[in-house]
Amino acid sequence: MTEQSHSNDAVQLPETPSQTSVVPRASTWGVWALFVACLGILSLSVWRGYEWAVPGYVVIDGLTMLMWVVISFFSGIVHSYSRRYMAGDSHIEGFFGRVLFFTLAVMVMTAADHALLFVAAWLAMGLTMASLIGHVRGWEQAQAAASMARRYFLVSSGLVAVGLTTLVWTAGTTSLTGILGQADSLPPRLTLLAVAALALAAICQSALFPFHNWLLSSMTAPTPASALMHAGFVNAGGILLTRFAPLFAEDLAVMSAIVVVGAVSALLGQALLLVQPDIKRKLGASTVAQMGFMILQCGLGFFAAAITHLILHGFYKAYLFLSSGATVEGTAPTDSTRASLGLLGLGVSLLTAVGGGVLFTTLTGKGLKLDSSVVLTLVVVLTTLHAARDILRRSKLSPPLRLVSVPLVVMAAIGVYSVMFNSISALLSSVPMTTAPTELTVVHGAVAAVFAAAYLATELGWHRSSRRLYVALLNLSQPNPDTVLTRKEDYNDA
Template sequence: MTGQGETTTVGTLPTPGTERSRVPATLTRLVWVLWVVSCGALLAHLFSGETWSVTGLVTVDGLTVTMWATVTFFSGIVHSYSRRYMAGSRTIDEFFTRVFAFTLVVMVLVAADSLLVFAAAWLVMGLVMAELVGHVRGWKQARAAAAVARRYFLASSGVLSVGLAVLWWTTGATTISGVATATGSGSPTVLLLVAAGALVLAAMVQSALLPFHTWLLSSMTAPTPASALMHAGFVNAGGILLVRFAPVVTVDAGVMLAIVLVGATSAIGGKLMKTVQTDVKGTLGCSTVGQMGFMLMQAGLGFFAAAITHLVLHGFYKAYHFLASGSSVAHESPSTAKSTGSPGVVGAVVVAITALAGGAVFALLTGKGLESGSGLLLTLLVVLSVLLAARGAVADTSLPTTLRYGAVPAVALPAIAVYAAVYRVVEGLLAGLPAVGQPAELTVVHGVVALAFVAAFVAIETGVYRRSERLYVALLNATQPARETMLTSREDYNEY
């Protein structure tokens, strides 16, 4: 095979040109300065509770400072990582400029109060991300992936613009705060429901929910740092959109129920699609589809603070895994590879107790799920998440039995406590936003969704779903990127 006899040398890679560019170092320092400033704004808001605004243009509130601190931190990590990753590339300055521009646009988006500014930032954010997806111009696959992403993002912007235009026409308001005031009273009109539907659809496209996930799975041509920024930041825009326009999407229980259903479909579908993936990035991509489904589902339940907490913590998780994706490829013999097996009776008991205890800790620390209501479904999601994590750890037979059985609850329960603490902090930061503290009423449909999650968990853990060849083929087809975006030649890949 080509390349087998080549000698690989690891060392410092120079930037082409007579002089080393200062753009990467300068922008990296600038983004860390932005992070420090954002943390200062976050602390100031926490202690003072004040909101700063430029009337009709931007508002710096709890959501703004939370997302500023989160986005600039992720961007700072990506900038720092990219200085080594992109070293030697002739387009390093272009890459850093785009990543920094993306950061600034997202900061504008989360602070925007003007409908026009919000729509413009949404559009520019998508166009910049599409350019990052197709950054390697020498690959026709990268150019094709950029074109696919651009089409989806333009469609999302178009749908969002329709929704915002309808809101302006219906309420006469040109700001998000004005829309919130105008929709806070009275029965929902047909036009208001149309606007809410358009906002939900735009969020689905941007967050790569089923069936709009193809752009995400076709974006693997993007440099790894860009993928990290995409999966840790860009896809979260759908959650930001729903929180900003919570007064609109909560105007009718049917809209909230639809958000739960589309979120649950992607959460379950993403988990199933992940089981048929064999490559690291493809697995992470399917995981993102599922996690974004969870995020929107939490918003649909009326727990907008839980959705923001989820996107922040998922961002940390996914950024780490993308930037560490190279080390995830194991070079070892089968005898030394990680082995898994049945957890056994004792292991099953440990997993079950840990999951129930995790749900109890979350419920006690947050107050969700202690009484009848949609909080029960939120707590069930926590129980299932702990169950999956504990099941994977206990089934790892390469670890000593005592370590597996003892460490699982010792790690899982404090982790849930940290999650609950972050949730309470975010809940406090969002307290001043309109309509974010109105949990949805529990319905029969919510019960069906809960049963679907349990059934999907049982089917995956027992392997029953593998017996259906038709399901396997359907899942495999659903995870295929656009054909023109697939890299099939190793020589072309090695060239870049």
């Protein structure tokens, strides 16, 4: 027995308010109006070439406009979903107020051109998300999760402040565009300090290893807040690296280090996913893996690919979280064994993977040169192979129809991804160095080999043969014990 104790008092959930609040409706309509306005700004900028900026304070470039549209759309979905999900919560006004404030903070962060404004928005974004994690004030575990997340976010904000203060002092300007314009002439040692601080802030905010525990411990957040967290908040690391790309892209050692961190987190997140029995924790481990892939793409020099990844992941993860309750309700024990189609299925999967790589290379032009784009293309090939194998196993179609339809579906998805990647790259053309492939190094070769070996090990089920590995992964994926309900008596819906 451990000495750890939990309160014996049952959690009293907030009672239904006596009157219907107008805050949820007003906030929801306001966010959707904001989305329409952002879409209009993006359309005018693309078709008419309009530009908006407040020099030294706000810059509305391609990255800003794209993120504004995506953020306001996700927030609108969460607002609409929350009006029913949070109905009956006596603190519903505070919940919607924080979600709206969080949306505005992220939008300010993406547009900020003043160092102080950027730090303030980054800090506000983190503190608001921590408050959403601990929305249920009388729930001891929720408050522990919020406190833990808040500490991580304060560290992240402190790192951003250190990095930007160093850059401001070195460059002699508080404007981010002014700092980035001097990227080539800044003192190397001070620049390295600033870059290291910003990179660590991005890793912490995106819940990459070894900072992943705050995300796995945040399951006390209401489902809409979890959707906003996994679809939006964790993407801030990719946005940060993309905004300061000129500082990172010039240093091959820094970019290689980012590749390693992204690759380790991607593999670890996928491994943690394999041992999770709980749906929300599975989604949390999946987010760690996907954020690893996003940061990996930044390290390869393809920041536009990282932005494409975070948008697609945001849509996918928001859907999974908002539908997680229906998934639990609709799940029943079934015979999951299905014909694997043997060598024929493997052959079709391999051909589909090669075809996906060729299609991606043809449409985007990546992978044709011996640079980091080769690793990016390899990731696409392995992803295509995994998707094809997984769909072939899970599909309920007859074997002949599976062998024909699966390659078509997977290839179509790769085609859509490639077109979207090209479109976002074009939209971000005004943002400095969103595509800056690096030369191939030993690090890239090692990462590629480890990725291929990890896929082979998973495919052959080697990870199931080691109890020690299973226990290690299970222990590594455990949330902070103070954030977990350990007794059913702690649940009280009455």
